[in-house]
Amino acid sequence: xxxxxDKLKEVFPEIEPLEDPWVETVGVPATLLPQVVQELRDKHxxxxxxxxxxVDYIDQGAIEVVYHLMKVPEAEEIRIKVKVDRxxxxxxxxxxxxxxxxxxxxxxxxxMGVIFTGHPNLKRILCPDDFSGHPLRKDFQLKSAGGxx
Amino acid sequence: xxxxxxxxLEELAADTIMLNMGPQHPSTHGVYRAVLTLDGEKVVKxxxxxGYLHRGIEKLAEDRTYPQIIPYTDRLDxxxxxxxxLGYVQAVEKMMEIEVPERAEHLRIIMAELSRMASHMVMIAxxxxxxxxxxxxxxxxxxxxKILDLFEMASGARMLxxxxxxxxxxxDVPPKFFPALERFLDSLPEMIEEVKGLIVGNEIFIGRCKxxxxxxxxTALAYGVTGPNLRACGLAFDLxxxxxxxxxxxxxxxxxxxxxxxxxxxxxxxxxxxxxxxRIIRQAMAQIPEGxxxxxxxxxxxxxxxxxxHQIESSKGILGFYLVxxxxxxxxxxHIHSPSFVNLGIMPKLAEGAIIQDLVVIIASIDFVxxxxxx
Numbered sequence: 001x002x003x004x005x006d007k008l009k010e011v012f013p014e015i016e017p018l019e020d021p022w023v024e025t026v027g028v029p030a031t032l033l034p035q036v037v038q039e040l041r042d043k044h045x046x047x048x049x050x051x052x053x054x055v056d057y058i059d060q061g062a063i064e065v066v067y068h069l070m071k072v073p074e075a076e077e078i079r080i081k082v083k084v085d086r087x088x089x090x091x092x093x094x095x096x097x098x099x100x101x102x103x104x105x106x107x108x109x110x111x112m113g114v115i116f117t118g119h120p121n122l123k124r125i126l127c128p129d130d131f132s133g134h135p136l137r138k139d140f141q142l143k144s145a146g147g148x149x
Numbered sequence: 150x151x152x153x154x155x156x157x158l159e160e161l162a163a164d165t166i167m168l169n170m171g172p173q174h175p176s177t178h179g180v181y182r183a184v185l186t187l188d189g190e191k192v193v194k195x196x197x198x199x200g201y202l203h204r205g206i207e208k209l210a211e212d213r214t215y216p217q218i219i220p221y222t223d224r225l226d227x228x229x230x231x232x233x234x235l236g237y238v239q240a241v242e243k244m245m246e247i248e249v250p251e252r253a254e255h256l257r258i259i260m261a262e263l264s265r266m267a268s269h270m271v272m273i274a275x276x277x278x279x280x281x282x283x284x285x286x287x288x289x290x291x292x293x294x295k296i297l298d299l300f301e302m303a304s305g306a307r308m309l310x311x312x313x314x315x316x317x318x319x320x321d322v323p324p325k326f327f328p329a330l331e332r333f334l335d336s337l338p339e340m341i342e343e344v345k346g347l348i349v350g351n352e353i354f355i356g357r358c359k360x361x362x363x364x365x366x367x368t369a370l371a372y373g374v375t376g377p378n379l380r381a382c383g384l385a386f387d388l389x390x391x392x393x394x395x396x397x398x399x400x401x402x403x404x405x406x407x408x409x410x411x412x413x414x415x416x417x418x419x420x421x422x423x424x425x426x427x428r429i430i431r432q433a434m435a436q437i438p439e440g441x442x443x444x445x446x447x448x449x450x451x452x453x454x455x456x457x458x459h460q461i462e463s464s465k466g467i468l469g470f471y472l473v474x475x476x477x478x479x480x481x482x483x484h485i486h487s488p489s490f491v492n493l494g495i496m497p498k499l500a501e502g503a504i505i506q507d508l509v510v511i512i513a514s515i516d517f518v519x520x521x522x523x524x
Binding site: 023 | 370388458469491
């Protein structure tokens, strides 16, 4: 558990430190995410939302939304994980206060089906508008467009 | 009134019109589409439409073994394929804790920096072309041709080399490689001088680009803009220095920055970066030892359970590979954080209030590649 995690835990006792050999990682409840991110940004200088993605853990019935924040130019990093129910994956959107989240949240919505509540324009970005399903989910069936198996 | 009628300017104001730009448009550099709302010549709103080149590389990767994914990474930013190779293989190596032989490390640096140069040359050439500077197309493309020849010597392919391997590179370079590289580096300053003479100091070019698409540092960071576009806003942030990977700490080079954050600076910064890349390559050439180019790796590559986020400074910004392994021979999940995708997110902001002619300049100055945006 790193120094930063300690400081965060003082303010938000609900967060959970997670083991990772390379980068400080914390698990954050979905409802708390905007406050934690705000704290990291305002008090600790994490000014770059680097990477926003999600992983489908179908065995656990959960989707994990993963945020990598970075402090520029020191290049210090923190990883935030938000675990949500696979059937009702809802996470508060960061897009209104952090524009970098806008397109990346749309991508996660498109490919993984996570609903970012409060997003100004949550629609598909990489797949066509009339596409059905979320292809990066583990139970998404791949098939050829030509009618074959 | 003398004319006998009165009119109200407010009432006369024409409605806005919608204009579709792309996906087949010569200045959108690939299949990028912008839906514009125009008030006369002024852009009121721009909406990005992407995805035309979406091949589902992240999904495909879940069904391929680790070495099989390397050729797919070529097809992300196809203008700097070697850099994508590097980011991916280093992510895998980080998890397997593989030590890469010295000679391979040096070859990787040389190839990565050549790739960066080639990518910047395309940007410089196509930017010039977009503002009707036809002559300036040729010098960068002439030099880029030499880089592609070097790639062909090393890997057999010019654009999509798939040269790097988990634990090293595919093969050592042939004897004629280093003399050719030397000749290329010797001819490079001439190209830079030519571009400077033709474009950088050109009155028309300055008139079209100075102050256009101005981006301040705070906005750039808020939108997640990285790479040369961020450095053109005055911040010396480069992962090769800030969070070094490979053997970059051994080389001396500067991070060029420019203060204005406009299209002109975004153009010039790439010329400066080409010079720095050449510096790195010269040092790598001088230091490269003899020896093997491939570490001993198991025939069937399996990664321990866990996850890693490895990022490198690609030609367009931070390129990250988020790799999740369940202990098998295929990734459980591979997310590619592409700089072009994020940098493109700033387009609506930059286009707001711009004149439609400037839009072409802004698009060219952001320098995105749709292969990487759409994945």
